[in-house]
Amino acid sequence: CDFVLDRPFVAKHRKELLSTVDGDVLEIGFGTGLNLAYYPEHVHKITVVDPNPGMQRQARRRIDCSGIEVDQRLLSSKELPFDDQIFDCVVSTWTLCSIPDVERAMRELYRVLKRGGRFLFLEHGLSDIPKVQTWQRRLNWLQQFIAGCRLDLNFRELLAEQPFAAVEIENFYLEKTPKTHGFMYQGVATK
Numbered sequence: 070c071d072f073v074l075d076r077p078f079v080a081k082h083r084k085e086l087l088s089t090v091d092g093d094v095l096e097i098g099f100g101t102g103l104n105l106a107y108y109p110e111h112v113h114k115i116t117v118v119d120p121n122p123g124m125q126r127q128a129r130r131r132i133d134c135s136g137i138e139v140d141q142r143l144l145s146s147k148e149l150p151f152d153d154q155i156f157d158c159v160v161s162t163w164t165l166c167s168i169p170d171v172e173r174a175m176r177e178l179y180r181v182l183k184r185g186g187r188f189l190f191l192e193h194g195l196s197d198i199p200k201v202q203t204w205q206r207r208l209n210w211l212q213q214f215i216a217g218c219r220l221d222l223n224f225r226e227l228l229a230e231q232p233f234a235a236v237e238i239e240n241f242y243l244e245k246t247p248k249t250h251g252f253m254y255q256g257v258a259t260k
Contacts, residue, residue, distance in 0.1 A: 076245075078243070078244050078245055079243070080106075080107070082191055082243070082253070082255060083103070083104055083107045083162060083191065084107045085255075086107075086160075086162065086189055086190075086191045086255060087104060087107045087108055087109070087160065087189070088107075088109060089109075089187075089189070089257075090108060090109060090112055090158050090160065090189065091109070091111065091112070091157060091158065092156075092157025092158055092186075093116075093155060093156045093157045093158070094108075094112060094114075094115040094116065094156065094157065094158045094159075094160060095115070095116045095117070095118070095149075095151070095156045095158070095159045095160070095178075095181060096115055096116070096117045096118075096159075096160040096161070097117075097118050097119075097146040097159065097160070097161050097164055097174070097178065098118075098119055098146065098161060098162070098163070098164025098165075098167070098168075099117035099118065099119040099124070099125075099128060099141070100119055100121075100124045100128065100164075101124055101127040101128050101131065102117075102127075102128035102130075102131035102132055102135070102139075103131070103162075104160065104162055105131050105132065105135040105137060105139075106131075106135070108135075108137060112137060113136075113137060113138060114137065114138040114139075114140070115137060115138075115139055115140070116139075116140040116142070116151075116156075117139055117140070117141050117142065118142045118143075118144050118145070118146055118149065119141075119142075119143065119144075120143065120144060120145040122143055125141060125143055128141070145168070145174075146164070146168060146174040146177060146178065147168065147170050147173045147174050147177060148173075148177065149177045149178075149180075149181055151181045152181075153180055153181065154180075154181065154182065154183045154184060154186070155181055155183065156181050156182055156183060156186060157182075157183055157186050157187070158186065158187050158188075158189060159178045159181065159182055159186070159187075159188045159189070160189050160190075161178070161188070161189070161190045161191075161192065162190070162191040162192070163191065163192060163193060163218075164192070165190075165192050165222060165224070165227070166192060166193060166194060166218035166219045166220075166222045167216075167217050167218040167219075171222065171227060172227070172230060175227055175228075175230065175231055176231070179231045179232075179233075179260065182260045183260070184260055185259065185260060186259070186260045187257050187258070187259050187260075188233070188257065188258040188259075188260070189256075189257050190224075190254065190255065190256060190257075190258070191253065191254075191255045192222070192224050192253070192254045192255075193220075193222075193243070193250060193251065193252060193253055193254070194219075194220075194221070194222040194223060194224040194252060194254055195220075195221050195222060195223045195224070195252065196248060196249075196252040197240060197252070198248070201248045201249060201252065202221070204248075204249045205220040205221045205249050205252075206220075206221050208220055208249055209221050212250075220249055220250060224238075224254040225238065225254070228258055231258070233258040233259060233260060234259050234260060235258070235259045236256065236257075236258045236259075237256045237257050237258075238254055238255070238256035239253075239254075239255050239256055240252065240253065240254060240255075241253050241255070
């Protein structure tokens with residue numbers, strides 16, 4: 070994860086996405102803590118979940134250097150142990166593509182968001198160009214084998230399955246990345 074996602078051309082998108090985070094924050098797919106450096110200064114505490122114990126150990130160094138109190142939970146986003154409507158923001162960066170039952174995880178994210186709460190996302194997925202889509206579907210099995218994530222996640226459809234009051238979404242191709250892997254969905258969905 071660090072090798073691929075800890076690059077300056079990726080960091081600028083993290084920084085942009087996280088610039089408006091506030092209140093009680095839940096980050097899913099925390100990984101090695103790459104987002105920590107980009108949370109605004111007023112964020113002093115976040116709750117994070119990730120099912121991978123190896124990532125949790127690697128994240129410790131970033132947590133210790135961040136100045137942010139991190140309530141780190143070793144679990145999947147498919148079944149969150151939190152009450153309904155308790156988070157102001159839920160953050161997901163390059164995570165949903167790796168969750169086998171992503172629809173269930175989305176229902177959980179929606180459930181724990183307060184009314185008026187925001188789901189901030191930066192995810193890769195299914196391109197809007199048919200030729201690229203064809204190649205994404207062809208390469209999907211290999212991507213799942215090597216990286217444990219999907220290339221063909223239709224993020225717009227996934228968002229549409231939840232009754233968000235408003236969705237702002239921007240699509241772009243991540244620079245220095247093959248089109249099959251670099252079609253991005255970045256934005257905010259408000260409950």
